[in-house]
Amino acid sequence: MADFDAVLKFWGPVEADYDNIGNMVLTRLFAEHPDTQKLFPKFAGIGQGDMAGNAAISAHGATVLKKLGEVLKAKGNHASIVKPLANSHATKHKIAINNFKLITEIIVKVMQEKAGLDAAGQTALRNVMGVFIADMDANYKELGFSG
Numbered sequence: 404m405a406d407f408d409a410v411l412k413f414w415g416p417v418e419a420d421y422d423n424i425g426n427m428v429l430t431r432l433f434a435e436h437p438d439t440q441k442l443f444p445k446f447a448g449i450g451q452g453d454m455a456g457n458a459a460i461s462a463h464g465a466t467v468l469k470k471l472g473e474v475l476k477a478k479g480n481h482a483s484i485v486k487p488l489a490n491s492h493a494t495k496h497k498i499a500i501n502n503f504k505l506i507t508e509i510i511v512k513v514m515q516e517k518a519g520l521d522a523a524g525q526t527a528l529r530n531v532m533g534v535f536i537a538d539m540d541a542n543y544k545e546l547g548f549s550g
C-alpha cells in the first residue's frame with residue numbers, strides 16, 4: 404500500500420475531531436519541546452494546565468492537521484501546498500526545519516493513541532513527512548532561509 408493510503412486509512416478519527424486532536428498535538432509538542440512554544444508569540448505564557456481548553460491552540464492545531472490531511476490526499480502532488488506554507492513559515496513565522504521533524508514524531512504518537520495508527524502506518528507517516536519536509540527545506544533554501 405502507498406504510504407499516503409497507509410496513513411489515510413487512520414485519518415477518519417482525526418478528521419472527525421481536528422480541534423481536539425490538534426490541541427493534543429500542540430500541547431504535547433510544547434510539553435516535550437518547550438522551546439517550540441516560543442515560536443508562536445500568541446502561545447507564550449500559556450501554562451500546560453490551560454492548554455487543553457485554549458481556543459487559539461486548538462485552532463492552530465486544527466490548521467496543522469488540516470494541512471497534513473491536504474498533503475496526504477494530494478498523494479505526492481503537493482508542490483502547490485508546500486510553496487505558500489514554506490513562504491509563510493520561512494519569512495513570517497521563521498520556523499526552522501527541525502521543528503517540523505519534532506512535530507512529526509508527536510503526530511505519530513498522538514495518531515497511535517487516538518486513531519490506532521499501526522506500525523506500518525507510523526512508518527508510512529514518517530515517510531510522507533520526510534518527503535514533505537525535504538520539499539519545505541528546498542523551498543526554504545530558494546528563499547534564502549537557513550532554517
Ligand code: CUP
Binds near residue numbers: 439488503506539
Ligand atoms: O501550517 C502550519 O502552521 C505548520 C504545519 C506543518 C506541519 C508539519 C510540517 C510542516 C508544516 N506548522 Cu504551525 C508547523 C509547526 C507548528 O505550528 C509548531 C511547531 C512546529 C511546526
